[in-house]
Amino acid sequence: MKELNKLGWIDKDFQGDIEQVARVMAVQKNSYFIADGRMTFIAALSGRFLNEVENSLGMPVVGDWVLAQKLVDEQKAVIQKLLPRKSQFTRQAAGYKTEAQVLAANMDIVFITSSLNHDINARRIERYVLSTYESGAAPVLLLTKSDLVTATEMEDVRLALEKVAIGIPIIMISCVTGDGMEELGTFLESGKTAVLLGSSGVGKSTLINILLNQEVQITSDIREDDSRGRHTTTHRELFQLPNGALLMDTPGIRELQLWDGESAMDTAFQDIETLAGNCHFRDCSHENEPGCQVQEAIASGRLSEERLRSYFKLQRELAFEKRKQDQQARIAAKNQWKKLTKLRRR
Numbered sequence: 325m326k327e328l329n330k331l332g333w334i335d336k337d338f339q340g341d342i343e344q345v346a347r348v349m350a351v352q353k354n355s356y357f358i359a360d361g362r363m364t365f366i367a368a369l370s371g372r373f374l375n376e377v378e379n380s381l382g383m384p385v386v387g388d389w390v391l392a393q394k395l396v397d398e399q400k401a402v403i404q405k406l407l408p409r410k411s412q413f414t415r416q417a418a419g420y421k422t423e424a425q426v427l428a429a430n431m432d433i434v435f436i437t438s439s440l441n442h443d444i445n446a447r448r449i450e451r452y453v454l455s456t457y458e459s460g461a462a463p464v465l466l467l468t469k470s471d472l473v474t475a476t477e478m479e480d481v482r483l484a485l486e487k488v489a490i491g492i493p494i495i496m497i498s499c500v501t502g503d504g505m506e507e508l509g510t511f512l513e514s515g516k517t518a519v520l521l522g523s524s525g526v527g528k529s530t531l532i533n534i535l536l537n538q539e540v541q542i543t544s545d546i547r548e549d550d551s552r553g554r555h556t557t558t559h560r561e562l563f564q565l566p567n568g569a570l571l572m573d574t575p576g577i578r579e580l581q582l583w584d585g586e587s588a589m590d591t592a593f594q595d596i597e598t599l600a601g602n603c604h605f606r607d608c609s610h611e612n613e614p615g616c617q618v619q620e621a622i623a624s625g626r627l628s629e630e631r632l633r634s635y636f637k638l639q640r641e642l643a644f645e646k647r648k649q650d651q652q653a654r655i656a657a658k659n660q661w662k663k664l665t666k667l668r669r670r
């Protein structure tokens with residue numbers, strides 16, 4: 325149990341066989357690398373699991389907790405069951421079917437990472453915040469490369485971001501000088517699972533290396549026999565930091581592209597939603613109606629036009645996405661109907 329806690333296990337209400345519990349540390353094609361704090365196993369899904377799984381959302385991903393039959397001597401295991409997730413990152417899979425794909429599960433904290441030496445894309449950060457809320461994890465804004473900007477520039481960015489990311493912690497760090505590292509450490513609690521999101525080049529790898537090398541690296545790479553009996557090394561996608569926190573670094577999640585977040589809209593744009601709630605007309609479009617509190621806030625300078633534009637843009641995008649999905653659902657229903665009528669004719 326203690327060993328499991330180190331991997332982030334906290335489910336007090338769990339009622340099964342605790343000996344079967346393990347966490348997915350990496351996924352490669354059909355192989356799952358699972359760990360229980362004592363050992364790592366190469367696991368496959370049981371036949372029953374595959375038969376019963378309803379869609380891709382039910383397939384284990386990095387961070388998931390599973391029940392598995394462990395063959396300790398062989399370091400192999402068979403995954404029987406996926407345990408409920410407390411958070412998950414999803415993305416709409418490309419292609420005809422709008423089927424969601426899970427990228428990672430059971431993250432507690434998401435570091436939305438940007439570098440200070442480039443223009444901060446507030447709109448992009450808003451999207452990440454939205455995805456994070458939608459996932460069920462807590463967002464933190466992590467701004468890197470503070471050594472490349474002045475203190476004044478840092479403060480300007482902070483002020484700008486505080487308007488976009490209301491109530492979300494903002495940390496500024498430098499991997500060169502070490503500034504801000506201590507503050508970052510306070511967010512990396514033992515047993516908590518964190519993930520770094522952000523564009524290529526913002527310094528994620530550099531930071532991960534520093535975090536890993538602060539002391540001895542506890543985790544080792546997982547060795548796997550390939551078909552020719554050679555050992556190939558598999559990179560772990562979820563690993564323990566020396567201070568006990570867990571860090572997730574999966575290829576899919578590095579650049580989160582899409583999100584589905586209607587319900588998160590009012591969380592990310594809480595300020596606008598609150599204003600909108602007081603508009604004179606219930607169906608106010610916040611363009612030029614009398615008694616519009618949103619326009620009122622713009623006029624008095626409490627709300628920036630830019631933020632309202634982001635809000636409108638996001639609304640349009642969500643509406644578009646929804647129409648697309650509705651249309652695809654209609655086509656699917658129509659095809660299904662055609663198939664049925666054909667069958668009936670025969």
Ligand SMILES: Nc1nc2c(ncn2[C@@H]2O[C@H](COP(=O)(O)OP(=O)(O)OP(=O)(O)O)[C@@H](O)[C@H]2O)c(=O)[nH]1
Pocket residue numbers: 468469470471472497498499500501523524525526527528529530531578
């Ligand atoms: N000046 C400065 N440079 C940094 C800092 N952190 C990272 N860099 C540099 O920024 C560049 C990109 O860093 P990476 O760690 O590779 O960025 P990444 O986000 O992992 O990028 P991908 O691997 O493409 O996702 C490298 O040249 C780093 O040396 C920092 O705090 N200050």
Ligand SMILES: [Zn+2]
Pocket residue numbers: 600603604608609610611613615616617618619
């Ligand atoms: Zn209005």
